Amino acid sequence: MEEIFDVFTRDGEYLGxxxxxxxxxxxxxxxxxxxxxxxxxxxxxxxxxxxAACKKNHPNKWDMPSAGHVDAGETIIEGxxxxxxxxxxxxxxxxxxxxxxxxxxxSSYEIAxxxxxxxxxxxxxxxxxPEEVAEVKWLSFDxxxxxxYSDEFVRFDDEYREIVVKTLSKKLx
Numbered sequence: 001m002e003e004i005f006d007v008f009t010r011d012g013e014y015l016g017x018x019x020x021x022x023x024x025x026x027x028x029x030x031x032x033x034x035x036x037x038x039x040x041x042x043x044x045x046x047x048x049x050x051x052a053a054c055k056k057n058h059p060n061k062w063d064m065p066s067a068g069h070v071d072a073g074e075t076i077i078e079g080x081x082x083x084x085x086x087x088x089x090x091x092x093x094x095x096x097x098x099x100x101x102x103x104x105x106x107s108s109y110e111i112a113x114x115x116x117x118x119x120x121x122x123x124x125x126x127x128x129x130p131e132e133v134a135e136v137k138w139l140s141f142d143x144x145x146x147x148x149y150s151d152e153f154v155r156f157d158d159e160y161r162e163i164v165v166k167t168l169s170k171k172l173x
């Protein structure tokens with residue numbers, strides 16, 4: 001059964017629900033709200049995931065460690081908790097997430113809800129969802145920046161990349 005998303009105007013006014021295929025069509029005219037989660041640890045490292053080879057979009061590219069769509073009727077935090085568990089096998093709770101910003105990606109009709117999550121797990125402690133994630137690794141801030149701005153990482157627009165780098169540099173000790 002196809003996923004159903006809550007849809008909004010660009011200004012965030014709720015309009016109802018639409019199927020994923022509609023929301024991901026070329027010009028749907030309505031926005032949906034995915035959750036994008038960045039993860040850091042006490043060693044001043046940033047977690048990244050390599051997208052599975054079978055993914056339709058950006059296969060085998062490095063990406064933020066957890067992200068996904070919020071189902072219709074689900075809160076943003078419920079979506080964050082579910083996606084983190086599904087993709088990484090890590091059980092979290094609402095208080096674990098720190099809101100960073102809302103970012104509007106007009107090209108994909110998304111109003112992304114961007115969060116930070118602190119986790120102190122070793123790579124082998126993650127239980128990866130093979131259909132989504134091929135591998136994860138922790139990177140130093142400098143290693144992360146080099147990868148983030150390379151062709152090996154999913155392409156984000158410059159404004160968003162600036163927000164991420166600035167935010168992570170402030171949060172790392």
